[in-house]
Structure formats: structure tokens, C-alpha cells
Amino acid sequence: MYDFTKKIKVYSPASVANVVCGFDTFGFAVHDIYDELVMRLIPKREIIITNKDNYNLPTEPEKNVLGVALLALLEEVKGDIGFEIESNKLIKPGSGIGSSAASAGGVIVGANYLLGKPFTQKQLIEFAMAGEALASGSKHADNIAPCICGGFTIVRTHDPLDVISIDAPPMFVTIVHPQIEVKTSDARNMLPTEIPFKKAIQQWGNIAAMVAGLMKGDYELISRSMQDVLVEPIRQKLIPGYAEFQKIGHEEQAIGGGISGSGPSMFMLSKEVETAKRIEQRAIELYSSLGLPFHTFVTTLNKEGVRVEEM
């Protein structure tokens, strides 16, 4: 029934959640930044994880994002079946570009492939959410959904899970990762439990218009809609260089950008690759002058999501 000789390589992309106005709702996947997993089925109920990177993540399944996601999936699979996984994380944990979501989403799409694709996309997202919860402390799909589905996604609700994929026009993405630690739980705890009704209306005017802008391919409208009156005004304090990076985006006439997820990475969308590269260059100068270690990337939206190759 199962092919235990089949070995696959899984490429699982980084992703940007929130996307300025869509807190806990919007996300998109990117190219060029991804985790690699090598996976095969084994004929025993076991999960064997080997790390091929230097992050020293725990290999006990219950303490590892990959393992917890697979344990959730295995609850729905009968018989003597398990997984052997070699994990090569190229997305740095804690970078704010969906590193744990890439682990969880990648391993689940890989497992589904090896099992003959018995699960729906919604189930895959739910299994992966269980895994990511280990790292982030709460169940969220705003990185998992774009990682698995590709492209630009809306998480309408988490309970019940309802994920909508929408079209987006071609855009270039500049990402800068200042290497400081921002704990997702801290970034979440600093937000108020009550907010002014008027600001919520501003926010949903922007989120509605942003969906329209993306689906119409109207860059001007996307740009006008990329405003966050609730979250980034509070969280920007966590990220050195936030204001300067926004100023660079503005001066280079980027479409817009802000904090990726709960940070510390920031992103900026551009219509032209030259703009995206100029923004990267200026971000390099900025963070060099701030004396912080950092990484930068210029990439594009990834419409495919997790990709599986047979080896």
C-alpha cells in the first residue's frame, strides 16, 4: 500500500504575515527563502528527526514543530506507519518570516504526498497549525496558510478554519532581518485588549480596499491601503530602524511595507525589481550604520507554496 523506498525533497517557503493592515488575517509566501526537508515513510509508528542545520532544535517529536505537526496528522492515519525526516532549516528561527510555519507546513505537505494525498488542504493547514503552536504559543494560520497554499491568503476565521486564496499582481519583496530577538508572545502581549471603534473602522476600510486592490491588480490602491493604525504604531518600538526603513520605502516609491508578522523582519513591496534592490541597498547601509547584524533578501511572491520533488 505504501512505498517505503520513495524519498522526497520538500521546499517550504518563508512567508509574511499581517501585511500591514491585515493583522492575524493576511499573509503571503515568498520565493528564494525556504526550508529543505528530506522525507520518507517508515513501516513503524515512529517519527525520526535529524537536523542538518546548526540550530540544535530538539529532535524528540513532542518538542519539535515537525514532530508535533506529524503527530497531529498521524492521529488520522491507521497502521504501522511513521516518518523519517532530515531537516535543513534555511529560514532562521525567530526571524518573523514564518520559520516555524515553514517547518510545520513543509513536513505536513510532504507527509500528505508520501501517503498518497488523502487529506484536504484545510486538514493540512490544521495539522500544521498544531505544530506551529509549539513554537508560537498560539494556533494561528496566517503564515501556515500562505506557506501551504502559496500566494496571498486571507484567514477569515480560525474557528472554524476558513482560508481564502486571492490573486495578487506581480510584486517584488525586499526583506530585511535585523538579528534581534522579538518574542511573538511579547509582541502579542503589548497589544491592547480594547481598541477605539473609530480606528477599527479605519483598519477594516483599509483591509477591504487592499483585497480589492490586490484582486484588481491596482498598485495605487494597494499602496493607499497599506496603513495600519492599530498594531505597527505600538510594535515599531521593538524594531530598531523601523522608521528609517519606512522612510526609505516612501522615498523610493515602494508600494508599501512594514513589520513581517511580529518582527523583527520588515518587508517592502515594489512594482519594479530595481526599486526593490535600491531599497535593499539602502537597508544594508542603514543597518550597517546601526551596527546590528542583519540579512536582506529581494524576492517575489510565491504562488505555488510548498513544493515536493521525488528524489
Add this chain to the structure above:
Amino acid sequence: MYDFTKKIKVYSPASVANVVCGFDTFGFAVHDIYDELVMRLIPKREIIITNKDNYNLPTEPEKNVLGVALLALLEEVKGDIGFEIESNKLIKPGSGIGSSAASAGGVIVGANYLLGKPFTQKQLIEFAMAGEALASGSKHADNIAPCICGGFTIVRTHDPLDVISIDAPPMFVTIVHPQIEVKTSDARNMLPTEIPFKKAIQQWGNIAAMVAGLMKGDYELISRSMQDVLVEPIRQKLIPGYAEFQKIGHEEQAIGGGISGSGPSMFMLSKEVETAKRIEQRAIELYSSLGLPFHTFVTTLNKEGVRVEEM
């Protein structure tokens, strides 16, 4: 320069604002319920209003929605020029389906037509907003925008005004107008100034998904997104029969519906005309049994907005 012999007839549609999840943001215009205006230019700086209906609205320009809107427009027009208007309001004032917006929007589109269309759509909306503010006490565009633009509109922001028209699939609209008085200012004052962040996120998940559903023509998604966790739970107390009308919609498998604007009218969207008519029939039975005077309508989305005919 101007043709003082030209006479036009203006048909200005009713509209539904908020549309459940899009408080102060969404709106759509409908067919079959409209105000009629007959207008012509006059060679003196004067606004002459005659009422052809029985609502006894004031005819002094400063006290009349038509007049205030035209006064705002005339600030941008030089010379000895004014308007003569016969107003036949078929949309009952205070019904919650954009009666004052229809007056303001209709007279402004008519005036622009007579003047040779010198103004942009955005300017027209702004002039009309000045007029509607007289009736509602605050400047809002969520009825004006669909009335003037037609179809389904998003008001991203009021300041600066940013209105986006989006596509919507064919839908039938059942409207029931229980003839009680709901003052817009009362309906507004009962809303809290602060709201739970979590509920705001639910709301903007729905509003984002609703835009996607409308633009994709995905009736199921539109239906799932038509939830309001913030406004209708509070305002429904104002409207006798609210819960029963929602139950009818649910039982008849309508797409969804709720309060139109700040009420007292309610609306229900359906995919099939038969569904819309069954809902109307059951609403008639409901309000007959409640012993309230009421009107009902079954109509469709109006993609054209205000229509002008030369006489």
C-alpha cells in the same frame, strides 16, 4: 454657454449601507426604489425647490438636503447660474435605505449633467455628502457612494475620501421596511467607543473575505462572511422582528442579510428570485402578525447608479 431650455429627469436609487460586516464602509445601490427629480438651469444664482410629494420637506435651500448639496457645488461654479428642481421623493425619509443620500446624490449628478459634466465622481460624492450631512448629522459616504457610482462600493476612508467600486455577482434583494422611527444619531450613539480587539479582528476577517467573495462571485464565501459581531448585536434591539427575519433568511437559505444602514429597514440577499420572493412573503406574514405598518420590495443590485434622462 449653458442651455437654459434643457430639462432633465433624474432617477436616484435607494441603497443599503453597512451590508452586515462592513460598518461605515460597504454599500450597494438597488433598482426599483428611487427618487425622481426634474431639473433645469436658471440664469440667476438661486435654488428653487418644489416638492411633488407629501413629505412637506422644507424648501429653503439651506434647510433642504437638495439645496445644501447644490450650495456646496455652486461654491465651485462662477457666474449667474442656479437650479430649479421639482422633487418627487419615492424613498420614504427615515427608512434606512439611503433616502437623503438619494436626494443629495441625484441632485448633484443632475446638476453636473446640466453644467456639462465639469466635476469628477469624487467631487460629486463630496458635494452630495455635504447635503446628506444635513439629514444624518454627520458626513458619511456609505449610501452616497453606491447611489452615485452604482453597484457595490467600499469607502476606504472619508478623509481623504477614497471610494472603490467592486464587482458583485447577480443577487436579488428583499427589503422590508417596518415603519418605525430609528434616528441615525440614536443608532450611532448606542455603539461603544471602545471594542474588544478580538472582535475587530473577526470583523475584518469577514470584511476582507466578503470583498474576495464578491469579486470572485463566490456565493458561499459571501454567505459565510456576512457576519457582524459588533454592530447588529447591539442595534437589533431597535428593530422589531429582527431575529425572526434573520431566521426566515436562514431557513430559506438566503445568502445573508441584516439591518440596512442604521435601520429600521432590513435586507436579505438571495441567489434566486424565487428565494427572494419567498422571503418577502414570509416577511409580509411576520409584520402583519406583529401589527406594524411596513413595506416590502424585491429588487436587484443597481450597477448604474443615478440615471439622467433628457426630457
